[in-house]
Amino acid sequence: MTEITRREFLKLGAAGTAGMALVPLANPLGFDLAAAKKRAVDLRIAGAKEVHSVCPYCAVGCSLIAYTKEVNGKTQLLQIEGDPDSPVNEGRLCPKGATAMQLATSARRVDAPMYRAPGSANWEKKSWDFMLDKLAQNIKTARDNTFVAQDANGNIVNRTEGIAFAGGAAFSSEEGYFATKLMRSLGVVHIEQQARV
């Protein structure tokens, strides 16, 4: 029997019983495997919303389709699979991409801001306001303490030497651009990401 792609399942579904009736004729065993497979897919994603994403791991850039459903006013992630339309992956995923849902729903998530005071042996749960206010003051103090307006040769350099920013291989491009713009505007010269290391 010819292998049937996911997209063809959907087409078969759309075509209704007339389309489905053709499949068993091509199957010498008389068992309607395609229909069974389609039913399994239907059960998992019946009534689900299809949303497009991209795999978070390596840089092949495999397109993903994520299926979600509203349950008691909350969006639940049902399944992630390869997007058959993508010219990059044509629906295929490696073991990492295929288990992306477990990363998305990890039980190890940090669910609230955590603060560790100097010398302390413990984390303390804090509010976002506490964290952001304290941090904003830290950034300002570090900037004012380590800002160099002119170097020894009298050149205007306007740089903050005592703050570093690193990251960005995992977040969206637009976040990266925004980070660069902010950090440079604060005078930061130590800016690095995973490409270097």
Next chain:
Amino acid sequence: MTNHWRDIKHADVILINGANPAEAHPVGFQWFVKAKLDPTKGPGSGGGAKIIHADPRYTRTSALADVYLRMRVGTDVAYFGGLIRHVLENNLFHADYVKYYTNASFIVKDGFDFKDGLFSGYNQANRSYDTSTWAYETEGDKLPGSSGSTQAAAKRDLTLQHPRSVFQLLKKHYSRYTPEVVSGITGIPVDQFQQVAKIVGEMGRPDKVMTIVYAVGLTHHTTGGQLIRSGAVLQLLLGNMGRPGGGMNAERGHANIQGNTDHAISWEILPGYLRIPAPGQKTLDEYVAASAPKKSDPNSWNFFGTNYLNFMVSLLKGWYGNAATKDNEFAFDFIPKPSTNSSWMSIYDQALKGKMEGVILSGMTATSIGPDSNQVLKALSNLKWLVVMDPLPTTSSEFWHAPGMDASKINTEVFMLPATHWIEKDGSFVNSGRWMQWKDQVIPPEGEARHDHWIMAELFDRVKTLYKQQGGKFPEPIMAMTLDYKDPKKPELDEIAKEINGKDLSTGKQMGSFANLKADGTTTAGDWIYTGSYTEDGNLSKRRNGIQDPTKNDPTGMGFYSTWAWSWPLNRRVMYNRASADLDGKPWDTKRPGIQWDGARWQGDVPDYPVTMNPKDPAAWLPFIMNGEGVGRLFSNSMLDGPIPEHYEPVEAPIPNPLHPNQSADPVAFLYDQAAGRPNRFGKADKYPYVATSYRLTEHEHYVTQHVPLLVGLQPQAFVEVPDELAKEKGIKNGVRVRVSGQARGRGTRHQASRRAQAHRERQARLPHRHSHPLGLRRHLG
């Protein structure tokens, strides 16, 4: 990548160096296999593309290769150099391409030299080259063109016979790389090398094409730039740059390493690979003169150099709005100017010296990256504060209670800020092939998690308020920075994508192309290489016209899929594609066209050339429009460590360089310990006789997959791959526990944890040295 993943299926030969795509990029590897299984591809009469894998480790990529070359770690320049020599000595290069599309005919100044492992102009005291002797011999006055972007024309000899022509210099340089010498350095047997040279040599035919694919096995060396350049030189000689199925293709290791390198989360650049200004550059003109490529041929467009000022002013105007005016050099002073190397390791060196107060990590962990984790732990302990923005705890957020750390003595304030996962926000990821692909938000943020950019926007807002209330050092850039979003504390990523593209301030319309950016302050572009991604037609990275309808979505059949997402620059899928056609504009290989001249326009891919420029016009631009020469550079004076790639041993190599034992390692390699005022700690062969390489398994991606139960279940245990010969010598049996240590990660480091020995898949390269044993260390546990 100059090309893209799907394009690899067009290749006749695929050279893979420093990469293991079958395991590290398995879904991308399908395109390699497609080429291999396609009977119309391959050398000779076809029968399928040949995959040639040169690597110290035998991997699944090797298993699927037609030829596997076991090579000693870090010797790729010798391998490529040997292939370059083979192509030059046997006249197998693509003659027209080399003559007209490369700088083979350019004449280098009298005084250029290479002797005993050193190029002319070396300064021992500061470990750097004065590159003035690497310049071209020129004639006449400075060529006309925009300020700071031209020089006098280089002299050329199109017969390629002048002894100081690049062609002759190259021939002389690589004459030393005989098969025997290559074999002596790399460990590849002479007969096997010659077998590969024969296959590669055939790829200089216009109707054949080869691609080179690489990853961090090339880039992560002190000589990384030259390792890649040696492959590029080979590709230029064979006429394979700019062609479908050709090019130099880097496989990136993280979902958005490409996008965020483009957007300059890198100390030495601004968005779009504009250089970070240096102290002493007082005006934009001085900055451009020191940074832009210089036009060195009358027919060179030098597009990048010519437009450098337009791009920089448009960036400044985008960032600082009304505060950027002609009178204040468009707020050029607002951009910080670093005095020294401010890269990754120097962050922690500054912290050790007490000069770094705070470090902000966003989706990256300090402690698991670099040669000495203990030193990083010490550095983090020396900070006033550390911010970790991540969805999951990391070795950095938890550093203060790591084994061996005394929390009571660590005064670093640590802020763990829960960030959203990729699937909880929209925005684009840019893949290795430069495809900017938009993703939608799938689920809402978990718990109290916030988007990284919202955290940063909130922080910035509060810092700004503090400056307003308390005053402080040079608040001008903070006050002036544009935040033209509906909610400046919660900018939408789509709004930022729009800003990155830029607009025409006089009409308020989105820019369609970076070619129209101006230096008079009337246009903006946050990152000029993305101009064209978000036009008046909207955000083009959201387009999804893929293989569901190949007839409509891929009319050329070449796999460009130009309305699937968007790729930089200008949605071009193969860079330098003018070089895919001959002087008259006809494809070198009509079966695999990139672009072609139809008498009025260039058709096919988005041309890397003016779309209506008649190639037969004597004033037509040369094919490589971005650099000063207008042609591909076999010889490049913009490299700091040499204009022609030369084999240098790694700094810690256990043997002296067989080519020039007195200049074994790269003479200008940056020595971090020395730069930080510490004695250099290089491992010596008497104590550390073995070379190790680290790598990823298919089921792992650095450290984050530790949190995925299915993947940990598939590959649960740390192990070391030990070559048979070494295992026998040391009496190591499969499954026993072994201890691995190195100089930088010496006794007592966390990296010295016991690891289990694994199947003896490795063999030593065929060299009579103990050092040729490569140990394989998988990375996952940090």
